[in-house]
Amino acid sequence: xxxxxxxxxxxxxxxxxxxxxxxxxxxxxxxxxxxxxxxxxxxxxxxxxxxxxxxxxxxxxxxxxxxxxxxxxxxxxxxxxxxxxxxxxxxxxxxxxxxxxxxxxxxxxxxxxxxxxxxxxxxxxxxxxxxxxxxxxxxxxxxxxxxxxxxxxxxxxxxxxxxxxxxxxxxxxxxxxxxxxxxxxxxxxxxxxxxxxxxxxxxxxxxxxxxxxxxxxxxxxxxxxxxxxxxxx
Numbered sequence: 001x002x003x004x005x006x007x008x009x010x011x012x013x014x015x016x017x018x019x020x021x022x023x024x025x026x027x028x029x030x031x032x033x034x035x036x037x038x039x040x041x042x043x044x045x046x047x048x049x050x051x052x053x054x055x056x057x058x059x060x061x062x063x064x065x066x067x068x069x070x071x072x073x074x075x076x077x078x079x080x081x082x083x084x085x086x087x088x089x090x091x092x093x094x095x096x097x098x099x100x101x102x103x104x105x106x107x108x109x110x111x112x113x114x115x116x117x118x119x120x121x122x123x124x125x126x127x128x129x130x131x132x133x134x135x136x137x138x139x140x141x142x143x144x145x146x147x148x149x150x151x152x153x154x155x156x157x158x159x160x161x162x163x164x165x166x167x168x169x170x171x172x173x174x175x176x177x178x179x180x181x182x183x184x185x186x187x188x189x190x191x192x193x194x195x196x197x198x199x200x201x202x203x204x205x206x207x208x209x210x211x212x213x214x215x216x217x218x219x220x221x222x223x224x225x226x227x228x229x230x231x232x233x
Contacts, residue, residue: 067095074102077109093128100126101136113144120144135161139171146175154179164195170202174210190217 066087073080079102087099104119120141123129129137142149142157149157154175161172173196180189196202197211 064095066091067098070099070102074106077106079103079106093126094130094133097123097126097129097133101133101140104137104140108140108144117141117144132167135168139168139175142175143171146178151179151182162192164199165201167201169199170196170206170210174206177210177213186217190214193217 066083070080070083070087073083084099084103088096091099100119100123104116104123107113107116107119120137123137124134124141126134138157139161142154146154158172158176161168162176163169166172173192177189177192177196180186180192193210193214197207197214199207202210
């Protein structure tokens with residue numbers, strides 16, 4: 001007896017469902033263990049990621065507290081060597097470099113210039129140190145070594161940082177301008193001092209000092225809007 005179109009469609013659906021169930025059963029028998037292992041490994045990996053996140057947050061908080069304690073001791077003019085060594089070992093690149101900057105600054109404050117320069121060199125040679133911290137170390141090292149460096153060396157060393165909109169324009173620009181003066185290049189020095197005096201992102205004290213230097217070198221007085229000082233009387 002022939003089946004109606006409706007009955008044929010229903011039969012095809014039943015056959016298709018039976019095939020799917022059989023395929024699923026066969027698949028599970030063949031690959032079920034592999035699937036279970038994959039699920040277990042996935043859950044283990046996720047659990048490990050959660051633990052790592054918690055550990056990272058906890059470690060960051062601990063490193064922050066240790067660095068705060070180091071700063072407190074440095075405020076009294078001394079370095080907690082044991083704590084410094086611990087941060088250098090386990091503090092990660094950022095805190096390790098910040099601690100090294102503190103150590104170098106303390107040495108410079110005690111007129112231990114060679115030790116401070118060596119500390120700054122260590123930061124500059126640290127492949128893991130962050131670029132802004134390396135730039136800070138370069139400026140501080142150059143400041144300490146300025147009198148023993150050739151003016152042309154100062155200019156070439158700081159040239160990448162003498163960018164008008166850059167964060168180090170004031171400090172690097174001032175040292176570069178002074179190097180130009182040592183070379184007798186008054187025009188270059190004046191131009192740079194003027195630019196620093198007009199740079200709004202530069203700290204006020206540095207702007208004032210640069211404006212005074214520019215004025216002393218014969219530059220035209222800066223307008224009050226620039227933040228530079230009035231001409232000396």
